[in-house]
Amino acid sequence: MAVHYMTKEGYNKLMEEVNFLESERRPAISKQIAEARDKGDLSENAEYDAAKEMQGIIEAKIAQLKNLISNARLIDENRISTDSIQILNKVTIRNTKNNQKMVYTLVSESEANLKEGKIAVNTPIGKGLLGKKVGDIAEIKVPSGLMTFEIINIAL
Numbered sequence: 692m693a694v695h696y697m698t699k700e701g702y703n704k705l706m707e708e709v710n711f712l713e714s715e716r717r718p719a720i721s722k723q724i725a726e727a728r729d730k731g732d733l734s735e736n737a738e739y740d741a742a743k744e745m746q747g748i749i750e751a752k753i754a755q756l757k758n759l760i761s762n763a764r765l766i767d768e769n770r771i772s773t774d775s776i777q778i779l780n781k782v783t784i785r786n787t788k789n790n791q792k793m794v795y796t797l798v799s800e801s802e803a804n805l806k807e808g809k810i811a812v813n814t815p816i817g818k819g820l821l822g823k824k825v826g827d828i829a830e831i832k833v834p835s836g837l838m839t840f841e842i843i844n845i846a847l
């Protein structure tokens with residue numbers, strides 16, 4: 692039972708997804724199964740097999756999300772500081788090799804979304820940034836080699 696730290700926003704998103712799956716997807720699949728069953732011989736009924744498979748996928752997803760929710764610990768955003776990098780900080784870093792600046796928010800694994808600039812604290816870059824302060828240099832081992840970043844700013 693691993694504890695999952697997340698924001699209130701991330702927790703609410705998970706709850707919405709569970710509600711959607713339980714209230715809309717599950718009944719729709721049940722209806723498809725009933726319609727396929729009404730068509731007769733189940734041994735050669737591809738619609739029935741596909742619907743049953745989809746039902747299994749949806750039930751597994753619901754179970755996974757409920758497990759994540761049951762092990763969730765909400766982070767009190769009022770206790771986050773900007774003295775050093777920690778979860779929920781918005782960090783501006785500069786790649787020392789190409790001078791490219793990047794801005795990331797460190798979040799839990801379940802909330803990570805690179806398109807939104809949110810990286811998980813358990814990724815190599817996330818781990819390498821934790822605890823650093825403005826002006827520090829972070830040398831981070833990633834699968835492609837060693838990356839070096841300068842910490843430019845830490846914000847909420």
